[in-house]
Amino acid sequence: MRTMNTMEGSADQPRRSWTVFLAIVVGFNLMVMALLFAAWFSSKLRPPSPDWNGTWKLDAARSTVSAPRMTVSITPDGMYHSVGAGGGTAKFLCDGKERQATDILTAFCTQKNNSDLEITSFRNGSKVFTAEWELSPDGNTLTIKSTRFHTDGSVKAKESHYTRTSGSTGFVGGWKDVNPLDGSALIWQISVGSRAVHFSYPEREIHADASLNGTDTVFQGQLASPGGTIAVMKRGPREFELTNKMHGQVVSVGYWRISGDGRSLTESYWVPSRSNDKLVRVYDKQ
Numbered sequence: 001m002r003t004m005n006t007m008e009g010s011a012d013q014p015r016r017s018w019t020v021f022l023a024i025v026v027g028f029n030l031m032v033m034a035l036l037f038a039a040w041f042s043s044k045l046r047p048p049s050p051d052w053n054g055t056w057k058l059d060a061a062r063s064t065v066s067a068p069r070m071t072v073s074i075t076p077d078g079m080y081h082s083v084g085a086g087g088g089t090a091k092f093l094c095d096g097k098e099r100q101a102t103d104i105l106t107a108f109c110t111q112k113n114n115s116d117l118e119i120t121s122f123r124n125g126s127k128v129f130t131a132e133w134e135l136s137p138d139g140n141t142l143t144i145k146s147t148r149f150h151t152d153g154s155v156k157a158k159e160s161h162y163t164r165t166s167g168s169t170g171f172v173g174g175w176k177d178v179n180p181l182d183g184s185a186l187i188w189q190i191s192v193g194s195r196a197v198h199f200s201y202p203e204r205e206i207h208a209d210a211s212l213n214g215t216d217t218v219f220q221g222q223l224a225s226p227g228g229t230i231a232v233m234k235r236g237p238r239e240f241e242l243t244n245k246m247h248g249q250v251v252s253v254g255y256w257r258i259s260g261d262g263r264s265l266t267e268s269y270w271v272p273s274r275s276n277d278k279l280v281r282v283y284d285k286q
Contacts, residue, residue, distance in 0.1 A: 048192040048212070049237040051262030056188040056283035058181075059264075063281045065180040070162065072171045080109075080171070092119060103226030114170055115139075123222060133171065140164045142175055150205060151222055158182070188265075188283055197232060197240070216245060244269070254279075 071083045079093045090101045094111035101107035104123055111117040115135035121128045131146040142162040149155055160182055167173020177183065185201040192198075200207035206221035214233040219225065227247040235241050238258040244251050254269035265283040270276075 046237045047194045048197070048234060048240075049258060049262070050192075051238070051258050051285075052190050052192040052197070052265075054190065055286045056190065056265050057286050058184055058186050058188075059282045059284050060181050063181065063184070065184065065279050065281065066277050069165065069177070070175045072167075072173060072175070074170075074172050098122075105226075117171070128222065135171065139169055142171070148223070156203070184281055190265075212240070214241075214243070216243075242269070 094109040162175035165174035210217040212234040231243040
């Protein structure tokens with residue numbers, strides 16, 4: 001009998017040791033989770049760093065931008081539809097008549113031939129920009145010469161070059177920007193409070209006042225894309241989480257992040273379905 005009890009006690013010993021080991025592991029994991037949650041919660045409570053405030057300038061050498069794409073299609077009645085990488089859309093019929101192009105813009109379009117067309121856009125009767133589209137003789141390169149007319153009376157000209165990614169003839173097809181940073185804001189101005197952030201892109205005349213609780217905020221300004229919104233959520237004093245939408249549909253997500261020394265701001269965006277294809281822009285404090 002004593003021998004049997006001894007054997008049973010010996011058999012129970014590994015089970016008790018295993019139970020103690022599991023209890024230690026579970027307890028340790030719970031402690032780690034509690035510490036991580038406390039750190040996360042503490043960072044959420046702290047106000048945004050004052051390092052956000054100021055004027056920032058794009059550092060092209062440290063930025064990596066996937067080339068923006070534009071898709072052009074045409075309906076049987078001759079109406080062109082263009083869709084940009086950010087989800088912005090426009091439509092125009094090249095019959096020389098003023099027509100609604102976007103939610104806030106009207107446009108005149110005239111097409112000289114199969115490789116040249118001109119567009120002039122207005123907002124509330126004031127000319128906003130003109131654009132000349134020109135195809136190369138082989139049809140694989142699209143040059144767009146545009147001119148923007150700002151509310152302060154200044155005029156800014158720009159020339160963009162695209163290479164064909166789909167389609168075969170005419171303007172219809174997919175197009176990739178040869179110089180993707182051309183469309184990036186060069187100057188960015190930011191001012192943060194405890195609950196909101198104000199930011200603007202002076203050369204684009206676009207600004208927004210966004211709450212830091214993830215609420216959708218409409219972009220303001222003469223050249224703001226109709227239907228475009230941004231939601232900003234504070235993840236910590238030095239990082240904001242972003243969601244961009246077009247007409248209520250998510251077109252990109254990302255973050256803004258301030259470096260430890262407060263001299264560098266990184267902006268990164270990506271399409272949810274293509275998380276490996278990120279746009280990264282780096283700005284230096286001025």
